[in-house]
Amino acid sequence: MSDDRPGILDGAVHPAEQTRFFGHAAAEQFLARSYRSGKGHHAILIEGPEGIGKATLAFRFANHVLHHPEPAEAPETMADPSPGSAITRQLVAGASHNLLHLTRPVDEKTGKVKSAITVDEVRKAGKFLAQTSGTGNWRIVIIDPADDLNRNAANAILKILEEPPKRSLFLVLTHAPGKLLPTIRSRCLPLALSPLSETDLAAALDSLGAAPSGPRAADVLSAAHGSVSEALKLVNYGGFDIVEAFRTIVDAVAEPPRRDVHKLADVLSAKDSDTVFSFFCQHVTDFVTDSARNAALSGNIARADRLAHLSSQLGERITVAQAYNLDRKQTIISVLDDIRASL
Template sequence: MSEERPGILDGAVHPAEQTKLFGHAEAEEFLARSYRSGKGHHAILIEGPEGIGKATLAFRFANHVLHHPEPADAPEAIYDPSPASPITRQLAAGASHNLLHLTRPVDEKTGKMKSAITVDEVRKAGKFLAQTSGTGNWRIVIIDPADDLNRNAANAILKILEEPPKRSLFLVLTHAPGKLLPTIRSRCLPLALSPLSEADLSAALDSLDAAPSGPRAGDVLSAAHGSVSEALKLVNYGGFDIVEAFRTIVEAPAEPPRRDVHKLADVLSAKDSDTVFSFFCQHATDFVTDTARSAALSGDLSRADRLAQLSSQLGERIGIAQGYNLDRKQTIISVLDDIRASL
């Protein structure tokens, strides 16, 4: 699966192929009612942490709309897609003429996904929306996620949202709505999703045959914070070992051996290590943010301010390193050194 769909984690199913939705029943009911009323918004901003089912919900809603192009005739609920339906099969294969999944493109030279959604990709959306559907059906664009739009692409999307074609629907996904252009947010109807409960997360993992077992099963459900993708990284990508090595280094009472620092950096910067590198970067940033919050709550405002600034700096540095393909090992070492110096 992951070989055919770049960016899909080992053990995961592409959202277009997923027939079940775990959690988010209220959000799905809202979408069904809103569409059936005929007064649904042309652009919906589906917000929430990564890996909780935003894209799955978007594809399910798109499937619902394409099966019931006349809102008044649509059922009051969104049902599990039927694998026997031609529309469902086309969506799963990425071959629907009525849906465009706008995401980071694959670099033809490396076979890996690029670091951003570019304006060239958005131009494809413009051409897609300009085509007249032979069936009179809807044109649906799923932007997954809008956080990956570079500035030019974001501005190009904004122009389309300002004057949307008739019978067009935009499902805009975001892990961090505060980072989007305010003008994009203002043209969308926000729909916030919460992290999955441990019961829903466990059910989702079980459906993927990835349910954690053994003494760490409970730890996986707790540490994943309601995210299927985080759970898969913990189980299938050595996430626990990365977290343990990170904490051993940054929380060591004395200067940690440089060999330990380099060993972790070597693992995270090895060939085909995109997933574990991103996992480390997110964990490191979250660790600093959480530590800053704890310092503020305890009244140590000076330390809280220092760590808050570091969190912002780390996010910027990591973004630059990923965007310009800078040396990952050096990035990791400098991140570890800066965190230790600020604690």
């Protein structure tokens, strides 16, 4: 089953709809016991790579808290959300008066998801928290992910975290905690999640009806590095073909045919190609970073320094290209040329 809401990958469902959870039993138990103790932190920073279950854990915990608003009466373990529960149905529909899912909004003009969480979105959180719950229940804000907060939005969130209202809970998700404001990190209790094992990844994909099959099944589980979203991109978005085309271009001994470069750039810059473009950007950044690390380990310091500098440049260039909607095809071509020149 797939979810057609913006930002949800083909083959995936919204985290609030997930009734099963894989690979993070210890983190789940920690949250349940911490809440029951009545001494739980008002802000939890759930850290880990993209696609490993951070948002699913956040919604499961929110579901648990809203079902058991008095900590001392809550069980020490979280049950799977019941689709028949009124609270679960409200969370799935995005209609809960007690939970706000703060994420990148959809641009009303283009119908596409914006590139950042803006301060206007954070203001909604302020209004949400200022309201009085008719049930006396908790007010929960899931920031998904905090990496997408622009500077003004991050500062606005910080002010709320500094003086949180009573019976409020913040579940702050991050793929890269080092990029967050140190002051935001310092006001949250960190909870780090690891990538899924191949066994748990296979089970998670199977629960979505997206278990890989055929000769590439093992390759999917290996190449996804414990991420459900990476696996779905590899299977449903032509990720393997993109990776192979990229490696053919950068590994070419002679200058690669420009038609191959333009063919890949055309695929990645086509209409509605946001997902594959993002996949490509992440892959090439990881490739350059890994190449720099390998060069350093082999003692080739000059090459390592050159590639490390390029890795930083690529991150900035891609961020600028996305923020200002620059020509994607030209961005991709220049990225490929720079990588080849630095190898």
